[in-house]
Amino acid sequence: MQNYSLTDTYLKPFDAGQEIAIATKDLKVFYGEKEAIHGVSLPFERYKITALIGASGSGKSTFLRSLNRMNDNIEGTKVTGQIMYRDLDINSNAVDVYEMRKHIGMVFQRPNPFAKSIYDNITFAPRRFGEKRKAVLDELVETSLKQAALWDQVKDDLNQSGLSLSGGQQQRLCIARAIAMKPDILLLDEPASALDPISTATVEETLLRLKDDYTIIIVTHNMQQAARISDYTAFFYSGTAIEYDETRKIFTRPKIKATEDYVSGHFG
Amino acid sequence: MDAKQKDKLATGILYAIAGIIVLLLASLLGYILIQGLPHVSWHFLTSPAKAFEAGGGIGIQLFNSVYLLVLSMLISVPIALGAGIYLAEYAKANWITDVVRTAIEILSSLPSVVVGLFGFLVFVLQFNFGFSILSGALALTMFNLPLLTRNVEDSLRQVSFAQREAGLALGLSRWETVIHVVIPESLPGIITGMILGAGRVFGEAAALIYTAGQSAPALNFSDWNPFDIASPLNPIRPAETLAVHIWKINSEGIQPDAAAVSAGASAVLILAVLLFNILARFLGNRLYRKMTAES
Numbered sequence: 001m002q003n004y005s006l007t008d009t010y011l012k013p014f015d016a017g018q019e020i021a022i023a024t025k026d027l028k029v030f031y032g033e034k035e036a037i038h039g040v041s042l043p044f045e046r047y048k049i050t051a052l053i054g055a056s057g058s059g060k061s062t063f064l065r066s067l068n069r070m071n072d073n074i075e076g077t078k079v080t081g082q083i084m085y086r087d088l089d090i091n092s093n094a095v096d097v098y099e100m101r102k103h104i105g106m107v108f109q110r111p112n113p114f115a116k117s118i119y120d121n122i123t124f125a126p127r128r129f130g131e132k133r134k135a136v137l138d139e140l141v142e143t144s145l146k147q148a149a150l151w152d153q154v155k156d157d158l159n160q161s162g163l164s165l166s167g168g169q170q171q172r173l174c175i176a177r178a179i180a181m182k183p184d185i186l187l188l189d190e191p192a193s194a195l196d197p198i199s200t201a202t203v204e205e206t207l208l209r210l211k212d213d214y215t216i217i218i219v220t221h222n223m224q225q226a227a228r229i230s231d232y233t234a235f236f237y238s239g240t241a242i243e244y245d246e247t248r249k250i251f252t253r254p255k256i257k258a259t260e261d262y263v264s265g266h267f268g
Numbered sequence: 269m270d271a272k273q274k275d276k277l278a279t280g281i282l283y284a285i286a287g288i289i290v291l292l293l294a295s296l297l298g299y300i301l302i303q304g305l306p307h308v309s310w311h312f313l314t315s316p317a318k319a320f321e322a323g324g325g326i327g328i329q330l331f332n333s334v335y336l337l338v339l340s341m342l343i344s345v346p347i348a349l350g351a352g353i354y355l356a357e358y359a360k361a362n363w364i365t366d367v368v369r370t371a372i373e374i375l376s377s378l379p380s381v382v383v384g385l386f387g388f389l390v391f392v393l394q395f396n397f398g399f400s401i402l403s404g405a406l407a408l409t410m411f412n413l414p415l416l417t418r419n420v421e422d423s424l425r426q427v428s429f430a431q432r433e434a435g436l437a438l439g440l441s442r443w444e445t446v447i448h449v450v451i452p453e454s455l456p457g458i459i460t461g462m463i464l465g466a467g468r469v470f471g472e473a474a475a476l477i478y479t480a481g482q483s484a485p486a487l488n489f490s491d492w493n494p495f496d497i498a499s500p501l502n503p504i505r506p507a508e509t510l511a512v513h514i515w516k517i518n519s520e521g522i523q524p525d526a527a528a529v530s531a532g533a534s535a536v537l538i539l540a541v542l543l544f545n546i547l548a549r550f551l552g553n554r555l556y557r558k559m560t561a562e563s
Contacts, residue, residue, distance in 0.1 A: 068437065070433060070436065070437065073433070073436060075360065075361065098439045098440065098441055100439075101437060101438065101439040102438075102439035105437065105438070106433075108430060108433060108434070108437075110430055112428070112430035112431055112433065112434040113434075114431065114434065114435075114449055115431075115453045115560040116452075116560055124438075124448065125438040125439065125440060128440060128444060128448070129439070161560060174434070177434075177438070178437070181438060181439065
């Protein structure tokens with residue numbers, strides 16, 4: 001594999017009229033001494049799906065996990081730079097991380113439902129945050145499961161364990177659980193990589209529907225998936241955002257050689 | 269010999285080894301029960317022991333064992349939970365944590381006689397608790413804590429990191445995630461560890477000889493004020509347990525029916541541990557199902 005220049009980049013500028021949900025400024029991530037992300041500045045437009053693509057180890061997942069500060073929990077990790085969300089730098093120590101995560105939800109690579117009933121999986125966090133009214137919780141379970149396209153399959157037995165579902169259903173349960181918090185932004189870290197093609201298609205349809213209400217940022221290995229569902233695509237290479245543009249352009253007329261080689265399957 | 273035959277041979281050997289273990293346990297259990305059960309009666313279970321004549325029971329010793337077990341678990345379980353949670357969830361990977369872990373490992377291999385003598389010096393003499401249930405319970409805590417802590421830590425670590433991330437990503441604090449997500453999932457492992465610990469406590473004699481004492485003063489079972497000296501609940505009274513009683517009868521018993529009492533007490537001890545295990549497992553499963561919706 002040839003080495004590509006890390007300075008030869010193209011990042012699409014956004015117009016003033018476009019509403020930005022969250023933006024990073026010179027975001028760097030260090031694992032111990034090693035700099036894994038080299039100062040990435042990306043804005044993400046509201047109510048759009050943005051895909052982060054790149055080879056394994058390109059830093060796309062690390063970058064995504066910084067956005068709701070999940071890297072805080074990994075010893076030896078340091079994140080510098082700014083993450084601007086609603087005029088607030090959420091990468092600052094003064095920010096209440098737990099409160100912030102209610103607004104920026106996350107779905108992980110491997111489905112990780114709690115060892116609780118489907119109903120409790122969804123209502124657990126809202127109840128912790130003080131919602132005790134049964135009718136409201138019931139309603140929440142139904143709407144989130146419907147949004148995640150899981151309601152019809154599980155409505156007859158909401159008391160069964162979340163772990164008794166199939167992999168694809170578990171992942172949609174995790175999506176339902178995340179959107180039950182009514183977040184602004186939904187981060188998805190390769191949500192379909194552990195799923196079969198049919199479950200993947202269902203998850204993709206779910207995401208396309210969710211875009212009306214949520215800003216979605218999704219890391220994916222699967223370029224077809226990025227092409228199918230995303231509005232914007234950022235190509236990561238070696239801890240740097242090399243190219244960021246409308247998905248259509250990235251996949252048809254990429255401006256940078258590295259992007260072109262990656263999307264046409266020359267490496268990765 | 270081809271691979272298939274080798275496999276058969278190896279399987280056969282493993283079966284044989286497992287069989288020997290089962291046989292050993294079954295014959296031991298069978299022997300104790302066959303020897304002991306004929307002597308077990310309601311009278312035997314409820315009446316006090318007699319020092320010089322036949323016909324004594326084990327009522328007080330049995331009660332002492334149960335009370336001591338409850339008391340020592342009340343002390344050690346919360347500490348073990350706290351220490352285990354700290355080690356599994358919060359402790360940073362540095363030398364202090366390593367020292368704590370090593371200390372726990374060394375403590376867990378300490379002979380119970382040593383723990384007993386330590387308890388004698390510290391609780392009985394230094395703290396002036398005398399030969400008492402309290403001294404015994406504290407000594408048993410020393411004896412039990414390392415294994416319980418280790419067990420809690422291991423059980424928590426069994427729960428995948430993804431579960432913790434799921435909780436954190438929903439805006440829950442680390443503590444809430446541990447209490448409401450991680451602990452319910454690791455409950456079966458934690459309960460199994462508690463049962464094993466309880467069994468050890470129930471059957472322990474050496475550590476109690478020097479701490480809870482070897483005498484069982486008469487108790488007034490209608491007096492439940494823990495501050496009265498004859499009350500069964502008084503934690504500052506000397507309390508010979510069932511296991512200590514068995515040891516004592518066999519080493520210096522002068523009752524004409526010493527052998528029979530010893531056999532009966534042993535059978536009761538084993539049955540009590542068994543009963544306790546079954547009960548704890550049943551309750552643990554119910555609790556786990558309730559918390560996890562697993563059927």
